[in-house]
Amino acid sequence: MLQQTQVKTVIPYFEVFIKKFQTLESLSQAKEKKVLKLWEGLGYYRRARNLLATSKILVNKHNSKLPKCINEIKTLPGIGEYTANVLIALIYNKPTLAFDGNVKRVISRIFNVDEKKFDFKNFKNLNTKKLFNTKRNSDLVEAIMEFGALICNAKTPKCIKCPIKKYCKFFKSPHKTYKIKKNKIRKNVNIFCYLSKNGKIALTKNNNVGFLNTFNLPQIENASNKKTFKDWRLLSKYKNSISNKKLNINLYYKFSKNIPLNYTWYSIKTYKDFMPSFTKRIFRQVSVLF
Numbered sequence: 585m586l587q588q589t590q591v592k593t594v595i596p597y598f599e600v601f602i603k604k605f606q607t608l609e610s611l612s613q614a615k616e617k618k619v620l621k622l623w624e625g626l627g628y629y630r631r632a633r634n635l636l637a638t639s640k641i642l643v644n645k646h647n648s649k650l651p652k653c654i655n656e657i658k659t660l661p662g663i664g665e666y667t668a669n670v671l672i673a674l675i676y677n678k679p680t681l682a683f684d685g686n687v688k689r690v691i692s693r694i695f696n697v698d699e700k701k702f703d704f705k706n707f708k709n710l711n712t713k714k715l716f717n718t719k720r721n722s723d724l725v726e727a728i729m730e731f732g733a734l735i736c737n738a739k740t741p742k743c744i745k746c747p748i749k750k751y752c753k754f755f756k757s758p759h760k761t762y763k764i765k766k767n768k769i770r771k772n773v774n775i776f777c778y779l780s781k782n783g784k785i786a787l788t789k790n791n792n793v794g795f796l797n798t799f800n801l802p803q804i805e806n807a808s809n810k811k812t813f814k815d816w817r818l819l820s821k822y823k824n825s826i827s828n829k830k831l832n833i834n835l836y837y838k839f840s841k842n843i844p845l846n847y848t849w850y851s852i853k854t855y856k857d858f859m860p861s862f863t864k865r866i867f868r869q870v871s872v873l874f
């Protein structure tokens with residue numbers, strides 16, 4: 585659930601989910617529709633499908649236990665290098681690190697190496713024994729993630745109160761290889777909704793934003809040309825974030841019988857299931873026009 589999604593968003597979903605499925609066996613026997621329903625609003629439904637598929641494999645082939653071999657864990661649906669390393673450390677206390685953005689940043693800073701050129705292979709070449717010598721490997725994996733989120737964060741690392749600053753080459757060095765990222769700039773986007781008088785909205789996968797492209801969305805453009813806006817009426821302006829993208833949205837609409845190719849009509853009332861919250865918000869707003 586936490587892939588691409590913040591903890592505070594996940595918590596209520598997680599609580600309902602584990603109440604419904606209290607054991608791996610009960611999840612493995614669940615219908616996909618029921619699992620997707622509980623996932624509704626979290627988005628990235630492939631995670632739910634993979635979770636269900638993995639539960640079935642674990643129950644049927646591995647006696648309801650996670651395999652102890654990392655390569656075997658990686659064969660499970662939706663589990664790649666990162667998740668496999670987290671699982672093997674948390675469940676079996678194996679010595680490893682799981683490289684997400686936070687961990688990569690922390691290690692790159694401690695050794696003052698270029699984050700872009702940094703991967704698991706060159707991590708092994710670094711002299712990490714002094715710093716990462718522990719029998720509490722599961723705690724270490726979690727601690728470094730938290731440390732990256734709370735202390736050694738992307739934009740304002742709290743170096744002065746950092747408990748490991750005496751080991752940190754970034755802190756000591758006047759030549760900092762690791763560059764602190766600047767705040768992401770908000771992007772202005774215009775969303776154009778074709779509406780029909782009988783309560784329908786025309787959606788297309790052919791949007792040019794490059795995210796959520798498996799879902800239908802109204803056409804979105806970064807247009808500055810006045811001609812683009814001809815015949816369109818502004819419905820609202822609001823802020824919306826998707827993953828790490830921050831958007832200033834201008835929502836336009838027009839009633840029209842004709843829609844371009846690649847568009848399909850959807851009923852505002854009935855097309856609700858498994859819709860990303862980004863699109864749901866648009867639906868909510870245009871529904872006041874009918």
Ligand code: SF4
Pocket residue numbers: 690693694735736737741742743744746747748749752753754755
């Ligand atoms: S001293 Fe600063 S850069 Fe180094 S690990 Fe601590 S918080 Fe990160």
